[in-house]
Amino acid sequence: MEILLAILIGAAFGFVLDRVGATNPNYIIRMLNLSNLHLMKTILAGIGVASIFLFGGLLLGLVDPGHLSVKTAYLGVFIGGLLLGLGFAVAGYCPGTGLTALATGRVDALFFVIGGLVGAGAYMLTYAGIAETGLLESIAGGKATLAPVSGADYPSLLSGVAGEWLGIGIGVAFVLIAWVLPGRIGTANKHAVPAE
């Protein structure tokens, strides 16, 4: 049963990634250089919609709080984010969109995926040394959410606020930000290359 769900949800995810343009590095790069925020609006709306449905479902008892999986916060999360951000900008691919772009026939994505396998392998080999540096020690409450979610066993930064309602509020905020975000920001990259 679980494998069937892996196939169905996985296929739906890959299909949607391609349909929203996320398998196209041109959209990712132009999101990051702020010259076309279409994909940014899609992603923000996606996070918002997912959050509203998730916390709404939790409130209504339709979603099992045991299905939540909150990752630990540690300094390496931030440093890893920085490293990923640089590669994300250069390639226009992240792990999921690199693999799906490869599946759509993009050859540069093949080199990205091979580099990714080498990079993941390098982390496997350096993990023991990284762990000794303290970069993987929990910060900000460890596996924490912003506010407590009932039925889930995670610490939270805030108390006195229901995590479900905060989650819905943040979800609505993400959708609103997507709504008001302009199609592009700034003029630095304004001038299009003339057609040749």
Added chain:
Amino acid sequence: MTSWQHVPLPWKAGGLALGLVFFLAVALVKPIGVSTQFVILDGILWDAAVPTVVVPSEDAKSGYSSTNPYLDKSGGKYAKNVANPLNYSFVFVIAMMVGAFVSAILRGGVARDERAMPPVWRANFGDSVGKRYVATFFAGFLVLYGARLAGGCTSGHMMSGMMQTAVSGYIFSAGAFLIGIPAALYLFRKEG
């Protein structure tokens, strides 16, 4: 073409579809994540070459242990998935690639002149295919090394993390955009 076939989808339709997939994944099983599977595939290849890398172990919580400390961590959780690739997360990622392939076929595939590099790259760095492939190889290295150091990627931390109001998701996203946006502004001054 009817409107749902337009790629990219309008952001409202695309955001709704993307959000529903991320929600359904949590409601039915668990949050979506991708980057761990690069480690699992590495482990499968490594174990195929050196069969002693992952071995069954009665002492390990997962039933498997590894000579590699990363595969061995958390009671051999990754070691177990290396030994049994037909697990939810690995099959999910393969299915994800099939889903993208089907979508691409239905919309006529990627134009031949875009398969090596996107127009925005061509506008800034020229037509050299080798330059693009070397750059994406090193970018892939950075992205996956970073994702593993962070314990997740754009899917696991940014989308799945922030939708659950996970503090780690916000920390990761701040790091990714703090470098990603200035780097792209610096590298890609011309539009494609």
